[in-house]
Amino acid sequence: MALQLQVKTLKGKTIKISASSAETAASLLERLATPGATAQSADLCLLAVSQDDQLSPLDDSMTLSASGVADGHVLFLRQRHHAGYTGFEVMYQPTDPPFGTPLVQPTPPIAAS
Numbered sequence: 651m652a653l654q655l656q657v658k659t660l661k662g663k664t665i666k667i668s669a670s671s672a673e674t675a676a677s678l679l680e681r682l683a684t685p686g687a688t689a690q691s692a693d694l695c696l697l698a699v700s701q702d703d704q705l706s707p708l709d710d711s712m713t714l715s716a717s718g719v720a721d722g723h724v725l726f727l728r729q730r731h732h733a734g735y736t737g738f739e740v741m742y743q744p745t746d747p748p749f750g751t752p753l754v755q756p757t758p759p760i761a762a763s
Contacts, residue, residue, distance in 0.1 A: 653714060656696070656724045657682060669714060676710035682727065696727045 651671045656664050669678055675697050683695075698705040699719055705726060708717045719725070 651715075651721075651722075653719065653721045655722075658724060659727045659729055660695075660729065671706070671715035671719075673712050674711060674713055675717065678711070678714070693755035695732055696730045698728050699723060700726070732748050 653669050653671055655669055656666050657667055658664055665682065667681070668683075679697060681696060696710075697708045699708060699717065700723075701718060705728070706718075708714075708725075709720070709730070709748075712741070
């Protein structure tokens with residue numbers, strides 16, 4: 651069964667695309683990553699569908715019909731967050747200055763005579 655879908659990209663552009671209900675989210679992402687469709691590569695993005703006023707990411711290995719995508723749905727292209735990004739919060743403690751050592755050192759108070 652052919653589905654007529656709209657995909658909203660990261661730059662706000664809307665792409666109309668036809669897909670099979672048996673197609674996986676990964677194969678749809680590959681088609682969207684073709685030159686001219688979007689500027690993002692497929693491994694950096696994921697597709698999400700709006701369900702119950704929340705964006706739910708689609709599993710790359712599941713078919714569109716198994717993910718609950720129906721004809722006329724609007725899918726959202728989002729940036730994929732890799733597990734490596736979480737290491738930043740672990741490496742730096744909240745007490746560390748955000749940009750390293752301050753460039754201007756505070757001047758010591760002048761002793762009263």
